[in-house]
């Protein structure tokens with residue numbers, strides 16, 4: 140039992156998928172896992188544990204933004220001994236060749252700030268994915284017949300951005316998409332020696348203005364869930 144997770148030790152699997160949206164956690168657990176059990180509902184941040192292809196796995200909502208993700212990731216790592224954490228999130232497309240509903244597998248995550256920023260002082264730490272998870276995810280996506288985009292993403296502190304110049308620099312430097320959590324997830328995984336990856340589905344596009352409705356963001360991103368599960372257990 141922690142401040143934000145009302146479970147006992149052992150209630151979580153060693154592998155946890157982390158959608159920002161707690162209702163995506165519910166949908167993914169009910170859709171892809173068997174023997175599903177609700178293990179957290181503190182603050183409505185739903186978490187489930189079940190089985191996938193003979194493997195025990197949990198799916199826990201992380202909330203929106205790095206401060207919220209940091210709370211759940213810290214508690215999962217430090218109090219529940221979680222070893223592998225895979226974010227399954229939505230993101231905004233930033234390149235013309237990245238289309239809505241495409242899958243992005245995030246190799247690195249650039250940020251202006253993270254909850255860990257102060258400990259690095261003047262160092263620009265480079266948050267990056269676990270290599271084995273990244274490789275497994277690419278192979279799993281290709282086995283599904285998908286062509287995922289693999290590269291850098293931008294973890295922003297804001298959804299409603301007042302700094303279009305920052306996005307311009309991201310686009311200019313080939314960043315594929317923008318979301319709000321992966322940089323801190325990768326940083327915490329590095330600090331505690333755990334494996335982390337972010338698999339994202341493009342829900343809207345910064346250049347075209349195309350955007351999926353919230354119901355689709357909650358329930359229709361099955362490909363990335365299957366990629367994340369396969370990557371964890373390959």
Ligand SMILES: O=P(O)(O)O[C@H]1O[C@H](CO)[C@@H](O)[C@H]1O
Nearest residue numbers: 158159160203228229318319
């Ligand atoms: O769909 P999720 O996983 O929440 O991810 C994205 O969506 C939220 C913003 O709408 C932010 O959390 C962002 O990172």
Ligand SMILES: O=c1cc[nH]c(=O)[nH]1
Nearest residue numbers: 229230231317318319
């Ligand atoms: O953080 C996010 C998530 C989805 N789409 C965006 O534009 N930003």
